[in-house]
Amino acid sequence: MHYDVLVLGSGPAGFYCALHCAGLGQNTILVERDRLGGTGLRWGCLPVKMMLDRLRAGDRGTAESGGSRTATLIPDTARRIQDVEPRIRRRLTGAGVEVVHGEGRFAEPGRFRLGRRTILASRIVIATGSEPAAWSGIPLDSDWVLSHRQILGLTEIPEHLLILGGDVEGIEFACIFARLGGR
Numbered sequence: 001m002h003y004d005v006l007v008l009g010s011g012p013a014g015f016y017c018a019l020h021c022a023g024l025g026q027n028t029i030l031v032e033r034d035r036l037g038g039t040g041l042r043w044g045c046l047p048v049k050m051m052l053d054r055l056r057a058g059d060r061g062t063a064e065s066g067g068s069r070t071a072t073l074i075p076d077t078a079r080r081i082q083d084v085e086p087r088i089r090r091r092l093t094g095a096g097v098e099v100v101h102g103e104g105r106f107a108e109p110g111r112f113r114l115g116r117r118t119i120l121a122s123r124i125v126i127a128t129g130s131e132p133a134a135w136s137g138i139p140l141d142s143d144w145v146l147s148h149r150q151i152l153g154l155t156e157i158p159e160h161l162l163i164l165g166g167d168v169e170g171i172e173f174a175c176i177f178a179r180l181g182g183r
Contacts, residue, residue: 003029003098006112006121010099011038012045014127015088022095029119031112033103036088037081038129043148046084047077048172055179062157062180071157071180078152148173157182 004026007018014030015038021028032038040046051073055061061073092099104114112119132147134140140147146154151173161182163174 002120002122003027004121005029005123005125006031006119007097007125007127008112009038009127009129010036010088010092011127011129012040013129014038014125015041015092017125017127018092018097019095022092022097028096029098029100029121030092031100031102031104031114031119033101036085036092036099039131039148040129041084041088042081043152044169047081047152048148048169048176050080051077051176052172055176061176071154073176073180074152074154081152 005018005021005028007014007021007028007030010018010030010032014032015036018028018030035042037046051061054073054077059073061071063072089099100114100119102114104112104119107113107118110121110124112121112124132140132149134145138145140150148169157177157180159182161177163170163177
């Protein structure tokens with residue numbers, strides 16, 4: 001089948017692009033290799049903003065138990081984010097966007113191979129987002145070097161924390177952990 005628009009990626013950019021194209025009457029298909037929502041909606045800006053909003057509203061984000069501080073805000077936010085995928089799917093399909101999962105490659109201009117299926121499209125939008133990068137010789141190992149994905153899995157607040165990166169997300173994570181008592 002031939003589509004007017006093929007969108008690769010379902011993070012904020014791909015999600016809104018697909019909705020906008022479908023709203024303009026374009027026959028639109030969105031391909032996502034992972035879960036819907038991408039980094040921004042699943043591990044980045046959305047959960048970070050949710051945590052900051054709760055802290056500003058007075059949520060302490062921690063519980064004291066046996067002399068140690070455990071994080072309640074982080075795992076609770078991670079659980080709340082799990083239901084973002086069905087909402088994204090409903091919005092996309094409700095707007096008429098076909099949603100397909102898988103990883104493919106370009107066969108030639110205007111042709112995208114996804115397994116045995118070839119998707120033909122007049123316009124292709126690549127909105128594949130970002131991934132954390134490890135430094136040479138320092139792996140993202142979930143032990144002492146964490147990405148935003150691993151941070152949302154924390155149940156204890158690290159006693160010491162160094163955040164590398166001064167982008168918005170890095171600054172917001174620094175604010176969150178400072179409020180949670182990290183140093």
